[in-house]
Amino acid sequence: MADTVWQQLIALRDRQRALRAESPFVVRGADLPWETNPQGVMKWYLHPATERSCHKALIFSVQKIPPRSQSGKQHCQGGVVHYVMEGKGRTIINDAAYEWEAGDVVQLPLLPEGVTYQHFNDDPSRDAVLTACLPNFSEPLGIDRGAGLFQLEAAPQFSGAFESEADDLAALRARLAAESGKAIEVKVDAPQTTYDRNYARTQEIQQRSRTGKVVVRRADRKEEMTRQGRLRYYLNRTVLHDTVLKDWNVFTHELRTRSGKHRHQGGLVIYVIEGKGYTVCDGQRLDWERGDLILLPIQPGGVEHQHFNLNGDTPSFWMAYIYKPFHDEVAHGMEQREDAPEFKGE
Numbered sequence: 001m002a003d004t005v006w007q008q009l010i011a012l013r014d015r016q017r018a019l020r021a022e023s024p025f026v027v028r029g030a031d032l033p034w035e036t037n038p039q040g041v042m043k044w045y046l047h048p049a050t051e052r053s054c055h056k057a058l059i060f061s062v063q064k065i066p067p068r069s070q071s072g073k074q075h076c077q078g079g080v081v082h083y084v085m086e087g088k089g090r091t092i093i094n095d096a097a098y099e100w101e102a103g104d105v106v107q108l109p110l111l112p113e114g115v116t117y118q119h120f121n122d123d124p125s126r127d128a129v130l131t132a133c134l135p136n137f138s139e140p141l142g143i144d145r146g147a148g149l150f151q152l153e154a155a156p157q158f159s160g161a162f163e164s165e166a167d168d169l170a171a172l173r174a175r176l177a178a179e180s181g182k183a184i185e186v187k188v189d190a191p192q193t194t195y196d197r198n199y200a201r202t203q204e205i206q207q208r209s210r211t212g213k214v215v216v217r218r219a220d221r222k223e224e225m226t227r228q229g230r231l232r233y234y235l236n237r238t239v240l241h242d243t244v245l246k247d248w249n250v251f252t253h254e255l256r257t258r259s260g261k262h263r264h265q266g267g268l269v270i271y272v273i274e275g276k277g278y279t280v281c282d283g284q285r286l287d288w289e290r291g292d293l294i295l296l297p298i299q300p301g302g303v304e305h306q307h308f309n310l311n312g313d314t315p316s317f318w319m320a321y322i323y324k325p326f327h328d329e330v331a332h333g334m335e336q337r338e339d340a341p342e343f344k345g346e
C-alpha cells in the first residue's frame, strides 16, 4: 500500500496517542538505575530516547558527584537549568567559577560559541547532587544544536574506554576563529528600520546571556503566599529579567496541607525535592515521594490538578520546570478553581 505523506502523519499521531495513553505520569526515582558514563554518575528520568512518556518536552536527569570529585568536562550549547539538591561546590563555565550550595539554581547560558563546563564537589565528606533540565530539542535542532556537543574529559568514576573529543572542538574553534573579525560596525542606538531593531534586540539577548545571573540563590528570591500555594520563583519569563536564561518558569512549592486547584496545559515536569504526597490530576490520584518526577500531560483542555501533602506536620517541597515557548505553542491558559487554604488575598 502506497501511503500518502498525510497518512504517515495520521499514523504517527495514532502511535503517539497509543504510547502516551499507557505512559505513567510519575517516574519513580527509586526504580531508576544509577549509570556511570563519561559525564559522571547519573539517573535519567526523561531522555530523547524515552518511549513511554506522556510528553517529551524536556530532558531531565540527576547527577551525583562524590566528595572532592568532579563531573566530566563537556562542551555544549547551554540552556540547562540545574538545581542543587545536596552539597556544595562550584561549576566552571568557560573558565569562570560559580559557587553553589543546596537550594541554588545554576544555569548554563545560551551562547553562540557554546559553554565548556565542569562541576566540582568541594566537600570532603558529602556527595553533591544536582538535577539537570533542558528542553528536548534533540529532533528539531539535533543533539549538537548550534555549538556542538563534545565530551572533553571523563569523570574519575568512569572506568570504560574514553577518547576525548577536545581535538574536534579545537578544530571547530580554529575554523570559527578564521571567520571572526569580518563584521562591519552597525550603529543600533536609534534603529530606523525593522532590520536594525531586530539587530539591536538580538544584541540585547546576547548581552543578557553574557551578563545575567548564572546562580540564583534561594535567599535571592522571596517565598510568596499565592492562591496556588507557597511558591518561590527562581526563574520567571514574565517577571524576573536578571537571569542568563530568559524563557523558563522554575519555582519551588512548599506544600503544608494542600495547594490550590487549577487547570492549565501540561508539558512540564515537577521534581519532588523533599517529603511525600499525592497529586489529583483530572480525578486520578498520583502518589509521589522524594526523588520522583511528576509529568503533567499535554491534552485537549489541559489538566486540572491539586497537590496534597502526606508528610505529617513537615512540608513537602517540589520544583516545577516549565519551558515557556512550549506553553506558547499549546496556547496555555490558566483557570483557578480553588484557592490554597492558607491564601488570604483577593
Ligand SMILES: [Fe+2]
Residues within 6 Å of the ligand: 262, 264, 305
Ligand atoms: Fe499547575
